[in-house]
Structure formats: structure tokens, C-alpha cells
Amino acid sequence: MEALIIAAGRGSRLNHRHSPKPLTRMMGLNLLERIILTAKNAGVEGFKIVVGYKAEAIKQALGNGEKYGTTIEYIYNPEWQKGNGVSVLAAKDYFHEPFILLMADHLFEESIIRDLLNFPIEDGECVLAIDRNLKGSHFSLDDVTKVLVDDGYISKIGKTVHQYNALDTGFFLCTPVLFQALEHSVANGDYGLSGGNQILASMGSLRTLDITGRLWIDVDDEVAYKKAKRTLVRSLLKQTDGPISKRLNRKISSRVSSFLSERSVTPNHMTWVSFVVAALAAACFYKASYAWILLGGVLAQLSSILDGCDGEIARLKFQHSFFGMWLDRILDRYADGLIIIGMTYALWLRLQSPLAWLVGGLALLGTFLNSYTAVAYDKLVKRGLVAGNNHMRIGRDVRLFVVFLGAVLNQLMTTLLVLVALTHFESIRRLLLLRHVTTDARVAGTTTVRDYLPLPGA
Numbered sequence: 540m541e542a543l544i545i546a547a548g549r550g551s552r553l554n555h556r557h558s559p560k561p562l563t564r565m566m567g568l569n570l571l572e573r574i575i576l577t578a579k580n581a582g583v584e585g586f587k588i589v590v591g592y593k594a595e596a597i598k599q600a601l602g603n604g605e606k607y608g609t610t611i612e613y614i615y616n617p618e619w620q621k622g623n624g625v626s627v628l629a630a631k632d633y634f635h636e637p638f639i640l641l642m643a644d645h646l647f648e649e650s651i652i653r654d655l656l657n658f659p660i661e662d663g664e665c666v667l668a669i670d671r672n673l674k675g676s677h678f679s680l681d682d683v684t685k686v687l688v689d690d691g692y693i694s695k696i697g698k699t700v701h702q703y704n705a706l707d708t709g710f711f712l713c714t715p716v717l718f719q720a721l722e723h724s725v726a727n728g729d730y731g732l733s734g735g736n737q738i739l740a741s742m743g744s745l746r747t748l749d750i751t752g753r754l755w756i757d758v759d760d761e762v763a764y765k766k767a768k769r770t771l772v773r774s775l776l777k778q779t780d781g782p783i784s785k786r787l788n789r790k791i792s793s794r795v796s797s798f799l800s801e802r803s804v805t806p807n808h809m810t811w812v813s814f815v816v817a818a819l820a821a822a823c824f825y826k827a828s829y830a831w832i833l834l835g836g837v838l839a840q841l842s843s844i845l846d847g848c849d850g851e852i853a854r855l856k857f858q859h860s861f862f863g864m865w866l867d868r869i870l871d872r873y874a875d876g877l878i879i880i881g882m883t884y885a886l887w888l889r890l891q892s893p894l895a896w897l898v899g900g901l902a903l904l905g906t907f908l909n910s911y912t913a914v915a916y917d918k919l920v921k922r923g924l925v926a927g928n929n930h931m932r933i934g935r936d937v938r939l940f941v942v943f944l945g946a947v948l949n950q951l952m953t954t955l956l957v958l959v960a961l962t963h964f965e966s967i968r969r970l971l972l973l974r975h976v977t978t979d980a981r982v983a984g985t986t987t988v989r990d991y992l993p994l995p996g997a
Contacts, residue, residue, distance in 0.1 A: 543638055567856040575609065645709040669748070829949050835946055
């Protein structure tokens with residue numbers, strides 16, 4: 540299914556940042572790029588963009604879509620000053636099947652478009668994604684379009700509607716019936732999109748998709764622009780983050796990534812930076828004195844914080860790659876190994892006993908097992924198969940924080956013993972959890988456990 544994006548207006552309230560507004564940059568991408576890439580990842584197969592004000596600037600910036608892995612066609616609306624309804628109507632001859640309708644200044648999460656694509660729409664209907672949160676900070680009540688919803692259908696829509704129970708988010712699944720409704724509303728002097736939607740609502744043809752609680756924002760002015768940036772930063776928190784990542788690392792790394800996203804830094808650059816810092820931490824431990832061990836612990840924690848930046852930049856700038864994922868995993872394992880070997884060597888210099896190498900070896904083994912089982916465990920979490928008290932992730936963020944604390948306290952043996960206990964306990968816990976889930980899969984009649992729960996190396 541294709542998407543129609545309305546990018547014809549002037550957007551004067553953000554002119555001080557960039558003109559036209561759809562090309563306003565935010566964390567390494569302009570608004571249109573961010574919208575196109577998000578919708579593409581959700582399953583949209585091509586885009587048609589209605590342009591008007593500074594149309595050539597938009598065309599030159601985006602091109603034919605090849606650099607985004609999609610196709611882009613442009614529809615010029617000579618009457619772009621009249622309103623969004625006229626701009627949508629300009630695409631009448633380009634759509635004869637259902638399509639997604641988006642605004643060039645509305646940011647959103649992928650799941651919204653994915654659900655619209657999967658909505659069972661009928662001929663002669665349109666679907667509007669609505670938000671029932673009327674007190675959110677992601678919109679201005681004076682600017683947002685209000686809707687009155689009754690049993691899944693909209694009866695009233697407009698900015699001046701007095702009785703309402705939801706908000707128009709600006710994301711639609713449409714059939715060509717929208718063009719017929721807009722022809723009537725434009726003929727009656729109403730050039731806005733809501734005019735056509737009100738006609739559909741009066742016919743009982745405007746249905747709803749409730750997206751309350753999901754990420755979306757209308758970047759209409761400077762206040763909304765700053766809110767959108769903060770919203771994107773908050774979205775960097777991952778479902779599979781451990782406790783140290785959630786409470787400490789992300790608060791720092793997200794700020795670093797936000798700054799770096801506006802520059803030519805790539806995710807792979809940050810993967811290497813994190814590894815080099817970890818290698819320096821390991822080298823410090825080899826010195827064995829407290830001052831060097833303390834510095835090693837600080838560098839290990841700094842590496843842990845920076846380790847989140849590669850994924851954050853990849854998500855902010857849509858620069859995910861299979862190679863980048865494996866580069867990150869491999870360098871993390873090398874970094875973990877070097878740090879533990881360095882600590883073990885420092886402990887051996889103090890004890891002059893093979894016990895140091897035994898404890899260090901067990902810590903190293905547990906660390907690698909912990910990382911290996913994380914692949915399957917994280918898939919469980921993402922599929923919602925781990926909940927409640929079972930959702931406890933002891934991962935790299937916790938391990939390196941333990942290293943940091945141990946270095947500060949100058950307790951190498953205790954640190955390694957804690958790593959042994961933590962990593963092996965977590966691996967056994969995950970193994971038992973996997974056994975429980977795969978047993979449930981067989982009971983539920985899942986075709987194969989491998990399909991249901993891909994294992995490491997699958």
C-alpha cells in the first residue's frame with residue numbers, strides 16, 4: 540500500500556528554523572525523511588507527496604526516493620494556500636485503492652502505521668487514528684482537531700467542536716471516497732481536510748483506530764519542535780534495557796547521541812569508540828595499583844554508557860545494519876574479555892595464587908554465557924513472553940557497573956566472585972525460563988519451537 544503525504548503548506552511558525560517546514564532538521568534527518576523512513580519500516584511500499592510552497596526545494600532534497608529504499612512521486616498543488624483539503628484533493632487521480640494519508644509535520648511510531656495497514660477497511664470508508672488522552676503534553680488543545688466518537692465511528696470532527704472525547708492525530712487509512720467528500724466540502728467553500736471528514740462522519744463512514752498511549756506529535760511550532768526532540772530522546776529506552784541502563788546509562792548516552800546525531804558520526808563509529816575505551820580500561824587494570832584500577836573502573840563504566848550510543852544513533856537516523864549489529868556484539872565480547880583478564884592479572888599480582896586465575900576464568904565463562912543467553916532472552920521479552928517478576932535482566936550494564944564499584948572499593952576478588960555468582964545465576968535462570976516457555980509452545984501447538992523462539996545462532 541502507498542502513502543500520500545501532504546507537504547504543500549508554508550508552515551510559517553517554524554520558518555526561523557527552516558523553510559519549507561517539512562525540511563526542518565531534527566536529530567540528523569528532516570521531518571519528511573523521518574516520516575518516510577518510519578512509514579517504510581512499518582510496511583508502506585511507496586509515497587506520493589503533494590507539494591506547493593517551495594516545491595522544488597522538497598523535490599531536490601528527497602529526490603525519487605532511491606536513497607531511502609523506496610519510490611517517491613510528487614503532485615503539485617497550485618492552490619496550496621487554500622488548505623489541506625485542496626492538497627489532498629489534488630491527488631484524486633493518483634489513488635484508486637486504499638492508501639495511507641499522512642501530514643508532513645506529524646511524527647509517529649511505526650506501530651500506528653502498521654495497525655492502519657492491517658485495519659479491515661471496507662469500500663466507502665476511511666479510518667482515522669484517534670487519541671483519547673485529552674490531557675497529554677504532546678499537543679496543544681487550541682490547535683488540535685477534536686472528534687466525537689461513538690461506538691468506533693466519528694460523528695463530529697473539527698477544531699471548534701465543543702463536545703468531543705478524542706483527538707485527531709492526523710494519520711488516516713483512506714479509500715477514494717475521501718476525494719468525493721472533499722469535492723463536496725470544497726464546493727461549499729470549506730477547504731480544510733476536516734470539512735471532507737465531517738461529510739464522511741455524517742454518512743457514518745469515518746471509523747476510528749485508537750492509538751492512545753503511543754508516540755505521536757504534531758511539530759507545528761517551536762514549542763512542539765522541542766517537545767518532539769524530547770519525545771524522540773525518551774523513545775530511545777529499550778524494552779530489554781537492564782536496571783543500570785534505565786536508571787543511569789540512558790540518561791547520559793541519550794544526550795550524547797542527541798548531540799552526535801546532528802553530526803556525521805555513524806553507529807559504527809561509536810561502537811569502535813566504546814571498544815577503545817573498554818580496551819583502555821583493561822590496560823589500566825594491568826598496572827595493578829589502586830590509582831590505575833580506579834581509572835580502569837571509571838573507563839569501564841564510561842564504555843558501558845557509550846555502548847548505548849551506537850544503537851541510539853542507529854534508531855534516531857534509521858542507520859540499522861546487520862554488519863553493525865554483529866560488529867557491536869563481537870567487540871563487546873572482546874571488551875568484556877579484556878577487562879576481566881586485566882582484573883584477573885591484577886588480582887594474581889596481589890595474591891600470587893592460581894586461585895586468581897580460577898575465579899577469573901569462571902567470571903569470564905559466566906560473562907560469555909550471560910551474553911549468549913541474552914539473545915534468546917531478549918526475544919522472549921520483545922514478544923511479551925516474560926512479564927512480572929520474571930522480567931529481570933542482568934546484562935552487560937550490570938556487569939560493568941559491578942566492575943566500576945569493585946574498582947572504586949579496590950576489591951578485585953570480591954568483584955570477580957560477584958560476577959561469577961551473577962552471571963551463572965542469570966544464565967541458569969534464563970535456561971529454566973526458556974524451558975518453561977518452550978514447553979508452553981508445545982502445549983499451545985506451535986509448529987516448531989525454532990519458529991516460535993529463535994535461538995542464538997539460528
